[in-house]
Amino acid sequence: MAALKRGPGSEQRDAPVVPVGDGGEAQDVKMAVYTHGQLIPSLVGGKFRIPMVTEIIKKKIEDLRKDKTLNIPGTLSFGATAGISGIIANCIFRLCFKVKYEAFKTYASLTTLPFLSTIVTYKLFVTDALQSGNISKENCVLRSLLTAAVCGVLYPSALAFYKNGCLAVKPKMENHKASTVKENILFDIITRKISQLPESDRNLLEHGSLYIGLNAGFSGLIANSLFRRTLHVTQARIAAGLPMAVLPFLTANVSYYTFVSLPLSAGDLNCETCTVTRAGLAGFVLGGLYPILLAIPVNGGLAVRYQTTPLPQRGNILNYWIRVSKPVFRKMLFPIILQTVFAAYLGSRQYKLLIKALQLPEPGLEMP
Known part of the structure; x- marks a missing residue:
């Protein structure tokens, strides 16, 4: 039998290994x-x-x-651009807020954080996708632009606004402590005065925003009915009517209470003209216009879904909805005016009730 030939590296692979003795080394x-x-x-x-x-x-x-897909120099330059954007945003907001301290801390954070966030985001959304090969050229360009806009512009600006805004407000908080105590005392006095009013007047002053919300809800139902007739929509009555009643009610109620009732009760609104103007605007915008604008996408979506009305092409969408909305706005003109006048009257009435309550004596004090 022919002898097997040994490979060129078999001698090294078969070399024996001498075990390590006591304190010795391998031989x-x-x-x-x-x-x-x-x-x-x-x-x-x-x-x-x-x-x-x-x-x-x-x-x-x-x-x-x-490796061209990794593009380390391009990624680093991308991150450096975001860091420079953070420095510029920090400089602008420091000048706007007149902040003159903690400069090194803000500049360091607004340079490092945008730099790192841009590199990580670009790596995850662009570089890894290129290496996997599951991305087109258009998608790659779109992702790069979004990364540049969000991490290179929006994020540094928002971070600079937050950092310098906190630094600008921080020294003023101590100065506002004394004024906050005075505001709390004034609020307690007004609350005690309002509690002395008759129940009907007190309810009108405290819960007047509910009337604005109810009127806005009715306006929403009317606008919804008009658009349904115009677009020949007969399906989903409850699904369309419920949001058209609830959303205007909540929006008008909360907005009127925030801009009119609450400032009156806190003593921040002490002008009758200002009160009437605020109340009228709240009734006009949120009680009149908002329900009509809300009815357009609700009923437009139903018309598309159930194909009750042929919709135009993309270039004529705006003109189409303007033409459809004109007759609805004409019919809704009276509810809009009624809502505005009612809100202005309610604001004037609430202001007079507040003046009446402030003229009442403190409870527990004896009149001479």
């Missing part, structure tokens, strides 16, 4: 490291040579440089 150790089936000449006698390590590092760096 006659021969190591052979193979890469892709070939012996690496840089390793001899079981010791790593420095040229071998540097060769591996250089090879890795060269691979990274040849």
Whole structure:
């Protein structure tokens, strides 16, 4: 039988290994490291040579440089641009808010955070997608533009506004403590005065916003009915009528209470003309216009879904809805005027009730 030939590296692979004795070292150790089936000449006698390590590092760096999808210089320049945007935004807001302290802290954070966020976002949404090959050229450009807009412009601006806004408000908080105490005392006095009014007047002063909300809800139902007739929609009566009644009611109620009733009760609104103007605007915008504008997408969506009315092409959508809405606005003119006048009258009435309550004596005090 022919003798088997030994391979070129079999002698090294079969070399014996002498075990380590007491305090001794291994004798006659021969190591052979193979890469892709070939012996690496840089390793001899079981010791790593420095040229071998540097060769591996250089090879890795060269691979990274040849990898066009990674684009390290472009990504770093992208992040540096976001950092410069943060510096500019911080400088602008510091001048606007007149902040003159903690400059190093704000500049450091507004340089580092946009830089890191831009690099990470670009890596996750653009570079990784390019390496996987599951992204088109248009999608890549769109993602890059979105990353630049959000991480390079919006985020640094918002962060600079927040940082410098907090720094501008911080020293003023201590000065407002004394005024806050005075406001609390004034609010307690007004509350005690209002509690002395008759129940009907007190309810009108405290819960007058509910009437504005109810009128807005009725306006929403009327506008919904008019648009349904115009677009020939007969389906989903409850699904369309419920939001058209609830949303205007809540919006008008909360807005009127926030802009009129609450400032009156807190003593921040002490002008009858200002009160009437605020109340009239709240009734006009949120009690009259808002229900009509809300009815357009609600009933337009139903018309598209059930195909009750042929809709125009993309270029004529705006003209189509203007033409459809004109007769509805004409019919809703009287409810809008009624809502505005009623809200203005309610604001004037509430102001007079507040003046009447302030003229009452303190409870528990004896009149001379």
